[in-house]
């Protein structure tokens with residue numbers, strides 16, 4: 001048993017474009033292991049200092065000698081944790097911090113070179129190291145699961161059939177687990193990358209349908225790593241199992257648990273029953289990783305901007321408390337390991353017995369023991385049948401096919417280019433790409449606009465947005481080829497449907513152009529891609545500097561609000577003018593009537 005503290009790192013990200021535009025100030029400074037924060041409202045106040053295992057300065061760029069790259073973070077934290085995984089320890093790395101602070105970037109990262117986060121780098125390394133293995137008696141298997149906890153409900157991101165929430169149960173020995181959560185066997189890194197990618201897509205589809213905000217969802221990616229050693233002498237297989245969990249989000253209970261654990265270790269009190277693990281599904285599932293049988297590392301993601309001062313300080317305080325948590329990790333050995341030891345002892349004892357009775361010729365030249373019948377019986381009882389892992393593989397493959405079929409039915413492309421991960425953009429067919437508040441969930445779904453008429457939101461739809469018929473989204477895309485052999489796509493909203501193009505509500509058909517932003521209903525935000533137009537634009541602007549804000553979810557939202565704001569003002573002014581002229585007209589009429597009545601009365605007198 002190894003008692004070790006939770007490794008704690010903090011990392012500060014660069015300013016985002018909004019912070020840049022607002023002229024935000026950086027309130028964080030770092031030097032070696034120490035991080036210090038300055039109160040922007042009280043600049044004279046002494047800065048607050050914290051010390052961590054690692055303080056990562058990622059606020060600048062690669063040219064800065066003190067810059068901490070994705071690689072650096074992985075080398076410090078990921079490599080050590082992977083080493084522990086090979087030793088047979090449970091391993092957990094989690095990121096903590098406010099929305100937008102850089103948790104997903106640190107854990108998952110991006111697919112561009114040098115931008116991959118801890119999880120992909122670790123998976124890649126894991127397979128590289130198992131591939132290097134030359135020991136014929138040592139074999140490995142890797143299984144992964146990917147779940148999301150949203151509002152205390154667990155969703156299986158790798159199994160399309162599990163629509164509802166999964167149950168969390170407790171095994172008397174293994175502890176809390178998720179019932180029926182699918183585990184996929186993987187044999188190489190690209191398998192894992194595919195699963196992560198489809199998992200992220202499933203997450204996006206579900207989140208869009210429920211109009212969920214990413215700040216309340218917690219993703220847990222688990223790797224079950226089994227090392228199987230075949231003992232030649234006894235013909236037994238022993239397993240070392242290691243579970244590595246990666247969480248990219250956190251919630252208040254996690255904060256409370258960290259706090260309570262820190263208190264417990266600080267005051268030497270042993271009141272583990274007092275830790276509020278059970279208050280949330282996340283902490284309940286990660287009970288062992290937070291203060292139990294695990295080697296655990298936490299990365300607190302920090303925003304650098306002055307406006308976030310309070311949140312940054314509270315994240316730093318949590319991270320500071322987490323340092324005091326002690327985990328008692330044990331190497332996970334299965335009962336076979338003990339049996340092997342016992343049998344070896346028995347073998348030696350029998351050898352000695354044979355020797356002492358002058359029957360050493362029964363021991364073969366290679367030193368191997370010729371075993372007795374009861375010995376084999378014992379072995380067989382404990383050997384796992386070889387075909388079991390084949391069953392697992394078959395299962396994996398059929399679930400994968402189901403999942404791909406389901407996503408395809410929703411209009412989502414999966415691996416059409418023969419296996420590469422990420423968004424596959426068709427060469428000619430215009431399509432919609434989803435935009436999401438969470439960059440990880442943005443641009444991962446593609447909806448094709450085929451030749452002819454594509455309906456959205458109707459029973460006979462060609463596009464079922466996020467797998468559902470959504471009534472208020474009724475609209476039609478018409479795609480045709482004009483005389484210049486160009487594909488022209490027109491968007492027609494149907495009566496009652498709320499459809500916006502570049503922030504303006506449309507009531508008549510519009511011809512869509514490359515890069516147009518389309519908002520349908522309340523939650524469905526897309527960018528229209530016209531590959532041919534895009535190619536032309538690129539050629540035209542090849543000499544010009546690339547510039548401007550990225551056309552992402554925030555861009556589409558900002559534009560929508562601005563346009564709607566301006567339109568509402570225009571509308572109000574027009575209404576006011578209408579009212580004024582109506583009032584004038586009514587007054588004139590009233591005056592006329594009054595005048596006429598006066599004349600009538602005069603006549604009568």
Ligand code: ADP
Nearest residue numbers: 013014058098099100101102103104105106439
């Ligand atoms: P969170 O998951 O904590 O809500 P994200 O990881 O999505 O936050 O980060 C928000 C944005 O900041 C993303 O666009 C991400 O790419 C960017 N970002 C975060 N950390 C870094 C970093 N260290 N370097 C560059 N960009 C980063």
Ligand code: MG
Nearest residue numbers: 103104438440
């Ligand atoms: Mg995130």
